[in-house]
Amino acid sequence: MKRIVTVQDISCVGKCSLTVALPIISAMGVEAAVVPTAVLSTHTAFKNFTFCDLTDEIAPICNHWEQEGITFDAIYTGYLGSFRQLELVSDLFRRFGTETNHIVIDPVMADNGKLYAGFTEEFAAKMAELCGAADLILPNLTEAAFLLGIPYNPTPTEEELHVLLRRLTDLGPRRAALTGVSLCEGRLGVMSYDKVTGEYFYYDNEHLPVSFHGTGDIFASTVVGALALGKTANESLALAVDYTVECMRATMADPTHNWYGVNFETAIPYLLSALRR
Numbered sequence: 001m002k003r004i005v006t007v008q009d010i011s012c013v014g015k016c017s018l019t020v021a022l023p024i025i026s027a028m029g030v031e032a033a034v035v036p037t038a039v040l041s042t043h044t045a046f047k048n049f050t051f052c053d054l055t056d057e058i059a060p061i062c063n064h065w066e067q068e069g070i071t072f073d074a075i076y077t078g079y080l081g082s083f084r085q086l087e088l089v090s091d092l093f094r095r096f097g098t099e100t101n102h103i104v105i106d107p108v109m110a111d112n113g114k115l116y117a118g119f120t121e122e123f124a125a126k127m128a129e130l131c132g133a134a135d136l137i138l139p140n141l142t143e144a145a146f147l148l149g150i151p152y153n154p155t156p157t158e159e160e161l162h163v164l165l166r167r168l169t170d171l172g173p174r175r176a177a178l179t180g181v182s183l184c185e186g187r188l189g190v191m192s193y194d195k196v197t198g199e200y201f202y203y204d205n206e207h208l209p210v211s212f213h214g215t216g217d218i219f220a221s222t223v224v225g226a227l228a229l230g231k232t233a234n235e236s237l238a239l240a241v242d243y244t245v246e247c248m249r250a251t252m253a254d255p256t257h258n259w260y261g262v263n264f265e266t267a268i269p270y271l272l273s274a275l276r277r
């Protein structure tokens with residue numbers, strides 16, 4: 001069985017980070033190991049959440065795994081909260097990265113033109129350095145702007161997207177994929193660039209008139225699970241777009257849905273049948 005490790009927080013309620021990555025990656029038939037970086041009572045869109053930092057556990061966990069000879073088919077980082085965590089993750093990449101496994105960074109820190117609470121431009125610059133060690137990075141347009149230290153443009157043209165993607169791969173990763181982009185009215189999806197082949201890839205689905213918390217984590221988890229299973233980068237990105245949209249449709253169809261996350265659970269059968277196609 002393929003095995004990935006994901007490094008991010010566990011928000012006990014809120015359907016994001018590990019509570020999304022674990023079930024999705026497991027459902028795809030991939031073993032999901034975790035490095036929980038912090039425990040929060042909820043994600044940070046709630047008020048008064050608790051926060052317990054687990055940074056000091058990261059190096060001892062890695063030491064033990066190294067002693068046990070544990071290896072991973074992919075390494076996936078999501079929400080990381082401090083400069084020290086970025087350094088420890090960089091060390092984890094050096095220790096567990098190989099010629100053939102995939103290092104995927106979702107540089108979770110911003111959306112809709114704004115940094116999330118607690119993040120700074122200095123953190124974004126350090127995250128950009130970390131991205132240099134990845135094979136694939138998955139920023140949204142806001143995160144891309146902060147990674148590159150340039151103004152946020154919510155509606156880039158195709159040529160502007162190409163420039164952004166080339167600049168993102170100049171940070172170091174072979175591939176960059178921009179999420180939440182559109183080349184066509186009423187559609188929303190992803191555009192990626194592979195600097196080795198010079199190929200741009202665009203894939204979209206219906207642009208639903210809603211926005212939900214946690215969709216970025218669903219997208220990234222699906223990409224990583226599919227890559228670990230041996231799908232190509234383009235296949236993995238397309239599957240993740242379709243599953244994320246299906247999760248949003250399932251949420252909209254549920255009159256009892258909560259405000260803090262999407263009904264990714266209901267759409268897992270869709271994910272598994274799309275994976276088999």
Ligand code: PXL
Binds near residue numbers: 016017040043
């Ligand atoms: O969905 C990304 C995410 C992960 N973890 C925490 C968050 C967020 C987004 O706000 O607050 C704690």
